[in-house]
Amino acid sequence: MSTSSSDDPFAQVRSRFAPRWEPRVRCGEGWAPLLVELDRAIAAVSPATEYIHIKEKHAQLIVLVSPPANAEVRELIDAAAAKAQSTCENCGAAGVPHEKFGWVHVLCPRCAARDGYSPK
Ligand SMILES: [Zn+2]
Numbered sequence: 001m002s003t004s005s006s007d008d009p010f011a012q013v014r015s016r017f018a019p020r021w022e023p024r025v026r027c028g029e030g031w032a033p034l035l036v037e038l039d040r041a042i043a044a045v046s047p048a049t050e051y052i053h054i055k056e057k058h059a060q061l062i063v064l065v066s067p068p069a070n071a072e073v074r075e076l077i078d079a080a081a082a083k084a085q086s087t088c089e090n091c092g093a094a095g096v097p098h099e100k101f102g103w104v105h106v107l108c109p110r111c112a113a114r115d116g117y118s119p120k
Contacts, residue, residue, distance in 0.1 A: 013039045018050035018066045026055035028089035028105075038063070038080040045072045056089060059097045059104040059120075096120075 008014070009032035010025040016039065017023035025035065035054065042049050042065075053064040061084035063077045088095035088108035095108040098117035107117055 009033075010035065012036055013051070013054065016043070016050055018052055021052050023051075024054075026053075027061065027084075028056065030087060030089045030092040030095075031056070031061060031084050033092060034061075034080050034083050034087060038076055041076045042073055045076070046070065049073055056084075056105070059085070059089075059106050061085075090115075 009029050013025060013032075013035050014023040025032075027035075049065050049067070049069070051063065052066050053062065055062050061081040063080065065073060065077070069077060085106060086094060086096065087106060088111050089106050090111040091108060093108035093110070095106045095111070097104055097120040098107040098112040099120040100115070100117045104120060105117065107115070111117075112119070
């Protein structure tokens, strides 16, 4: 299992997971740019911050860090999560929450149509 493939858009983000936590980013690659941007911003204000979980749940971006986020880091995470709400999780284009069989994802119209999702 490679952890440093240059094809992996999450490589930089995964390199800053806390030890003993599986460095897996559980969301689509469409959110990679905003996570990379978030990672840079967090590194600038709080270099000791490491990730515990990064995932998508019910179309929300969830980022848990260690030590617990201070106000500055919290604000950065909230801003990234807000941005994710209008970013296609598949391709990064502008999107809105879509639903299929109770699964909710933020998708652009093209990805939603391809995968059979309907606007929520
Ligand atoms: Zn898309």
